[in-house]
Each structure stands twice: as C-alpha cells, then as structure tokens.
Amino acid sequence: xxxxTYLTNNQGKVVAEQDPQILLVSEGLVKGSSVKKLxxxxxxxxxxxxxxxxxxxAEYIKVAYYxxxxxxxTSDPSFIGKYDYKLTDETKTILGxxxxxxxxxxxxxxxxxxxxxxxxYKASPVSMGSELGxxxxxxxxxxxxITATEIKKVRQVISLPxxxxxx
Numbered sequence: 001x002x003x004x005t006y007l008t009n010n011q012g013k014v015v016a017e018q019d020p021q022i023l024l025v026s027e028g029l030v031k032g033s034s035v036k037k038l039x040x041x042x043x044x045x046x047x048x049x050x051x052x053x054x055x056x057x058a059e060y061i062k063v064a065y066y067x068x069x070x071x072x073x074t075s076d077p078s079f080i081g082k083y084d085y086k087l088t089d090e091t092k093t094i095l096g097x098x099x100x101x102x103x104x105x106x107x108x109x110x111x112x113x114x115x116x117x118x119x120x121y122k123a124s125p126v127s128m129g130s131e132l133g134x135x136x137x138x139x140x141x142x143x144x145x146i147t148a149t150e151i152k153k154v155r156q157v158i159s160l161p162x163x164x165x166x167x
Contacts, residue, residue, distance in 0.1 A: 001026040001158070004134070005150040006125045011143050021125050021146065025134070028054040029158045030123040050160060051123065051130055060127055063161045073161060080131050085113070094136040095151055102132055112139040
C-alpha cells in the first residue's frame, strides 16, 4: 500500500493551517481522507471517499459523517468515463515520478491533471482522473492546485465503510 499526502495551494502559496489530504492506495481500493480524519481529530460533519476497483463496474463511494453514530453513503458506479480528457505530450517530475498532463473542461473550469503510471495503482485526490494512473497534481484554472508532497509505502489495510447507502 501507499500513503500519498497532498497540500492545496492558491496562486502559488500553500494554504495556511490546512488539514493535508491523504490517499491510502492499495490493490483494488483507494481511501481519500485527511491527517485529522485518520487520527480521529476531525470535527463533524466531514466526508471521506473510496474508489472500489474490485466491484464491477468500479465505484466511487462518498461517506458523510454527521456525528460519531450517524453517517450516510452514496455510490457512483458511472464515475469512469464522465470526463473527456485531452492527453498531451507534456511531462514534468513530481516527487521523482514522471507525470503526464491531461486536460479537461468542467463547466467553465479548465482542469489539468498530472498523473503517473509508474506506481502500480490508480488513484486521485479528486473525483476525476483516477482511471489515468495516480494523479499527483490537480490544477484548476491555473491558480488552485492540489499537489502530492510525500509518497510512502505503508502496511495498512483499507476496508470499505459500513455506513448505510442513501440516494
């Protein structure tokens, strides 16, 4: 498994006092969370997400936690293929990994995704791009970015949440 830490920056400056995003990535399952959420220190309400590559079709699962005892879960089995990506020849290195650039338009926002195929999994810190490889940077409109700052191999078991499925 891998633990990938991401920080958000706006206009090139790291957002102060943020709770870094965490992706836990293993064979067939991805969990999107944060440092505080994983440590049990997040304040309610908050959300986490999962990508279950083991289901057919693969599904994107969001879990909303309202309190210690109350949560709800939604599932989107159509998240793959939702966006049309223009794959470019541009590359850059992030944390030692060669990343390729894909671009898509969502409403009036231009989204750049920098992904690598050098890691053995598929994952993204946002709901798009995970089918491309591991997204190490997401850039919206050239000024807001979510960028990987650390990738570590870890021994951690990821399991799907037990929250009730809602519409």
